[in-house]
Amino acid sequence: MPGVRPAAWHTPAVALNEIDERIVHALAADARRSYADIGSEVGLSAPAVKRRVDRLLAAGAITGFTVRVDPVALGWQTEALVELYCRHNTSPADIRRGLAHYPEVASASTVTGDADAVVQVFAADVRHFEQVLERIAGEPFVSRTRSVLVLSPLLRRYGAAGPS
Template sequence: MTEIDDVDHRLLRMLREDGRRTFSEMAPEVGLSVAAVKRRVDRLRDSGVITGFTIQIDHAKLGRAVEAFVEITYTGSTPVGEIVRTAYRAPEVQAVHTIAGAPDALVQVRVRDIAHLQQVIDGLRRTGHVTGTKTLMVLGSWTRN
């Protein structure tokens, strides 16, 4: 486990808010030199705390305004790899989380509308290994930065 102090946490929070933020922008906010900020970020990357940099997308502007999570229950003998493969066949699937207990997986999907959501769910159900689904519509989302 990597030792992380308050400055590291502040740097991580700033990078979560904007992964393109420069060391020069972050340095005055944490009271360090640009070189010191770079060393800290490099250390966080080298230790595996920072695993990559991503972007945030407005899915509504791409025609995928509806977000839902689908709980999926599979037959008892379905291997985890098969669960992930069958769920990821649908391009609307954003993430697959295998979980303990029932259900077996929580699948995040983004679709155009309710009719499109129904098509995606029907496709997930037709895999042959699925014994049940439950869909949870997202009304709003908040993330911790």
Template sequence: MRSRAPRVPYALRVDAIDERIMELLRADGRAAYGRLGEQVGLSASAVNRRVDRLVADGTIQGFSIRSGRPPGATQIQAYVEIFCSGSCSTTTLRETLEAIPEIRRAGTVSGDADAIALVVAPTIAQLESAIERIREAPDVDRTVSSIVLTDLFDR
């Protein structure tokens, strides 16, 4: 009976070509595999197989889009620091914040605040309403908001 070598997860075998493919996909998630193949020296089907393996083993965890603002559209963004009273359950806080559609992103943080959220709304009134809903959460003691004046870049 032949002994089999232990299977090494593909994520541990990512090579320079895989890294380059992922770099190109970060720049353009809709890039055609043929075009990617030209840039890395592989056929489209070889790129497809590599991307499929990277997805299957979790190295690539998903594809997403970011929508830009249409010309003339305004969106007000604020980073809101969230300070909880007592011990605040991460699960409860996540459920509360997920229920507020203006919150684009949130996470727990180190430092004085317990969490921070990126809140985006078309008007100051709607931004203020979203921040009020955060403040009304059971374990939230207070918030500190900083409105974004200029987007420098977004990766």
């Protein structure tokens, strides 16, 4: 990545064993499940599941609980992926700070290849996307962009990585 300095990886302070992984997968599939329900699946009592979840939260292995909402339900009809090409010595923190104030930005990641970062953008329509793209392209750390509109999302996985 020509213009981006690498960031340090965050490593949780705890290694997940098989039961921890099963608990994480259960929560990733449905964070509203009760500890008793998860416990019956993994062979632990509800208090034992709660202790493990608390430990995983404290260690940073679980970073929070959330709800997934279809962007279309919120009026975001258009999705795009934007490659950012950054000016020399732009840090990932600079990119994060520069994009954080855009409610249309769903995710941003530094990447390998010619681009420095890839940004997932949701907008009400193509005109709205164009306005957002122009604002992002005008950020001081951006030298140029390249974007593609998503026609049909084919596969999306959320939560714990890997198969359950």
